[in-house]
Amino acid sequence: MSKELAKTYDPKGLEDRLYQKWLDRKYFHAEPNPNKKPFTIVIPPPNVTGQLHMGHALDETMQDILIRFKRMQGYETLWQPGTDHAAIATEVKVIEKLKEQGIEKDEIGREEFLKHAWAWKEEYGGKIINQLKKLGASADWDRERFTMDEGCSKAVEEVFIRLYEKGYIYKGSRIINWCPVCQTSISDAEVEHEDQDGFFWHINYPVVGEEGQFVEIATTRPETLLGDTAVAVNPEDERYQHLVGKMLKLPLTGRTIPVIADEYVDREFGTGCVKITPAHDPNDFEVGKRHNLAEINILNDDATINELGGKYAGMDRYEARKAIVKDLEELGLLVKVVPHSHSVGTHDRCKTTVEPMIKPQWFVKMDELAKPAIEALKNGSLQFVPDRFDKIYLHWLENIRDWCISRQLWWGHRIPAYYCDECGEVVVAKEMPKVCPKCGCTHLTQDEDTLDTWFSSALWPFSTLGWPEKTPELEYFYPTDVLVTGYDIIFFWVIRMVFSALEQTGEVPFHHVLIHGLVRDSQGRKMSKSLGNGIDPLEIIEQYGADALRLTLITGNAPGNDMRFYMERVESSRNFANKVWNASRFIMMNLEKAEVPETIDLNSLTGADKWILSKVNTLAKVVTENMEKYELGIAVQKVYDFIWEEFCDWYIEMVKPRLYSDEDTTKAAALWTLRTVLANALKLLHPYMPFVTEEIYCTLLPQEESIMISSWPEYKAEWEFAADEKAVETIKEAVRGIRNVRTGMNVPPSRGSIC
Numbered sequence: 001m002s003k004e005l006a007k008t009y010d011p012k013g014l015e016d017r018l019y020q021k022w023l024d025r026k027y028f029h030a031e032p033n034p035n036k037k038p039f040t041i042v043i044p045p046p047n048v049t050g051q052l053h054m055g056h057a058l059d060e061t062m063q064d065i066l067i068r069f070k071r072m073q074g075y076e077t078l079w080q081p082g083t084d085h086a087a088i089a090t091e092v093k094v095i096e097k098l099k100e101q102g103i104e105k106d107e108i109g110r111e112e113f114l115k116h117a118w119a120w121k122e123e124y125g126g127k128i129i130n131q132l133k134k135l136g137a138s139a140d141w142d143r144e145r146f147t148m149d150e151g152c153s154k155a156v157e158e159v160f161i162r163l164y165e166k167g168y169i170y171k172g173s174r175i176i177n178w179c180p181v182c183q184t185s186i187s188d189a190e191v192e193h194e195d196q197d198g199f200f201w202h203i204n205y206p207v208v209g210e211e212g213q214f215v216e217i218a219t220t221r222p223e224t225l226l227g228d229t230a231v232a233v234n235p236e237d238e239r240y241q242h243l244v245g246k247m248l249k250l251p252l253t254g255r256t257i258p259v260i261a262d263e264y265v266d267r268e269f270g271t272g273c274v275k276i277t278p279a280h281d282p283n284d285f286e287v288g289k290r291h292n293l294a295e296i297n298i299l300n301d302d303a304t305i306n307e308l309g310g311k312y313a314g315m316d317r318y319e320a321r322k323a324i325v326k327d328l329e330e331l332g333l334l335v336k337v338v339p340h341s342h343s344v345g346t347h348d349r350c351k352t353t354v355e356p357m358i359k360p361q362w363f364v365k366m367d368e369l370a371k372p373a374i375e376a377l378k379n380g381s382l383q384f385v386p387d388r389f390d391k392i393y394l395h396w397l398e399n400i401r402d403w404c405i406s407r408q409l410w411w412g413h414r415i416p417a418y419y420c421d422e423c424g425e426v427v428v429a430k431e432m433p434k435v436c437p438k439c440g441c442t443h444l445t446q447d448e449d450t451l452d453t454w455f456s457s458a459l460w461p462f463s464t465l466g467w468p469e470k471t472p473e474l475e476y477f478y479p480t481d482v483l484v485t486g487y488d489i490i491f492f493w494v495i496r497m498v499f500s501a502l503e504q505t506g507e508v509p510f511h512h513v514l515i516h517g518l519v520r521d522s523q524g525r526k527m528s529k530s531l532g533n534g535i536d537p538l539e540i541i542e543q544y545g546a547d548a549l550r551l552t553l554i555t556g557n558a559p560g561n562d563m564r565f566y567m568e569r570v571e572s573s574r575n576f577a578n579k580v581w582n583a584s585r586f587i588m589m590n591l592e593k594a595e596v597p598e599t600i601d602l603n604s605l606t607g608a609d610k611w612i613l614s615k616v617n618t619l620a621k622v623v624t625e626n627m628e629k630y631e632l633g634i635a636v637q638k639v640y641d642f643i644w645e646e647f648c649d650w651y652i653e654m655v656k657p658r659l660y661s662d663e664d665t666t667k668a669a670a671l672w673t674l675r676t677v678l679a680n681a682l683k684l685l686h687p688y689m690p691f692v693t694e695e696i697y698c699t700l701l702p703q704e705e706s707i708m709i710s711s712w713p714e715y716k717a718e719w720e721f722a723a724d725e726k727a728v729e730t731i732k733e734a735v736r737g738i739r740n741v742r743t744g745m746n747v748p749p750s751r752g753s754i755c
Helices: 011-024 054-072 087-100 105-124 127-135 150-165 222-227 282-291 307-312 317-330 367-378 387-398 453-457 472-477 487-505 537-544 546-554 567-591 607-628 632-659 667-685 690-700 722-744
Strands: 038-042 076-080 169-179 184-186 191-206 214-219 230-233 247-250 255-261 273-276 334-347 355-364 383-385 417-420 426-428 444-446 480-486 510-516
Touching: 011 537, 011 546, 011 690, 038 054, 038 472, 054 076, 054 127, 054 480, 054 510, 054 537, 054 546, 054 607, 054 632, 076 472, 087 105, 127 537, 127 546, 150 169, 150 426, 150 453, 150 487, 169 282, 191 222, 191 247, 191 317, 214 222, 214 273, 222 307, 222 317, 230 282, 273 282, 307 317, 317 334, 367 387, 367 487, 383 387, 387 487, 453 487, 480 487, 487 510, 537 546, 537 567, 546 567, 546 632, 546 690, 567 632, 567 667, 567 690, 607 632, 607 667, 607 722, 632 667, 667 690
Parallel strands: 038 076, 038 480, 230 255, 383 510, 480 510
Antiparallel strands: 169 184, 169 355, 191 214, 191 334, 230 273, 247 255, 417 426, 417 444
């Protein structure tokens, strides 16, 4: 052998060198190949503003394991990479940078702002991709995409126009999540719900014409009283049936509102009477629609009270709350204040409390689009792993509301809708019309809003492959095979990809959805900036190597379950890499001293040789079965146990006397077995620990180009030696028994040898 392994395993330098080798030789690149079966994964596109965290590291490691496994099995594997334009996050970053230069966004205008945004993307946007490379991700970087690149933008425009023409996209006023600081609508995915200590304010609403009679309501947001248009009671609640149809004086407003009956009201909760504010609560909005109630929005975009708030106009929402409560108390209408802990929605970016608010926005009508997505799960064309997530998927789809897709931002896909300045006609088209088709006016203005980031990422599995064009890649690699993602975005992303793909391509975007849990700290807490318990994957890689991090993240990991991250486990993973390295060096040192045949007569093997060969043969079979079922943690544990215990601790110790004796006629058989079993074990380990296995494999077998493109071990009937396995296992049990006796009698290991 011309090359030797270094005396000690040091991932620094080695990992970068090997990754560059893989890149240079284009091992990650995929092309449509009629002689191979395709296997495709699209990366959940990380935000272009993002930095690698443990959740990313777990997600990408799982995808890389599957891709490397299938590549070795002979598939044409495409791991499609790319990044998401992350509308709000990027806009915030650019605004902050401009402010540092003394520039305000509104001063420079949209066109100039977008130039700055693109410049920011070019400067910082590749950061997370380079971090994924440090992890060993074998994605096809030649095909890297961006949700706002020319092709993806074309797909977004095409889908918007198609859905609009079918009547599935409309502009209307509905309840949306509004961020008063960012001053844009935001998606449910961007709302974090947290328990906060607050109060229930119990307020009396006087009954019109009945002196001294009141209806008592309880609310956590007294300021929204200004927008009430009814009080609702349950139609079966005997306490209040006599009030239905009567009118109430709405305190502080001079308005009267009706008492209505609606099954939405929970008789057991609060007073059983619920104030209805259709413009500021999603449930109240639905009640309002059923009863034709007025919708009164009492907030400005910055969450101050608007002109409809009378004396409270101009006040901040919380300032108004205090003033309203004080005034109610002075009028004798404040019954009591009860401490109450409740869930409050906050914007995940700026941490501001989100206001449910009725505003004119663009929506996708979801009732018809949801039906094929439900059927896809029921007929088996889409499957979740584990299948307990079926219920979450179905529950969300069966209770789906129309999707708000417009955002009041400049960075993103601008909505392709144009308004006639004269008659107000709306035209949805790829380009601005030269004349209004209704009145002939030549003055039209494009809608100022952009599309929700999730709208473009919903098309990711097919837009990245060239849709709407019928490209060779789309024909060959689509539908994709598996999506790997966390359980926290089933509703927001997975479901949108499914119904978008079914509507636009007629096929599910992927056959399996492999769900993983969160990576928590050693105490089981979610990693967060506020707790200061986050662990930087890049620091782990710098200290222990990418292989150690990858093994730690997958060992003991079961689909759908959260895992705890312990530094002790990282050290254990690093120790395993050292164990494999040292055992391989020992084997290679002995291989150097002898002629070892490429093939061997299996009859010339000893019982021990047949035992370990049979073991690795069975291992290949069961590990393959586990990986096909996405049981990645179970599979790697079996490989780990085999290498550490059976191969290193037992077989290598068994054959040492044969290796040290030049007269032993079975020495060549021992060396052939050592090399063969090690090569197969390395292949089984490679998807999990790609760097250390590559270095050892190419040193062990210098004629081989790379372990990455070697063939995955398959079960061979001729390597099954059940009788020899049983015989050696019997010997092992006997040795363990003797060792236990010696330990029990405090006999030191130096007093005689057993094995």
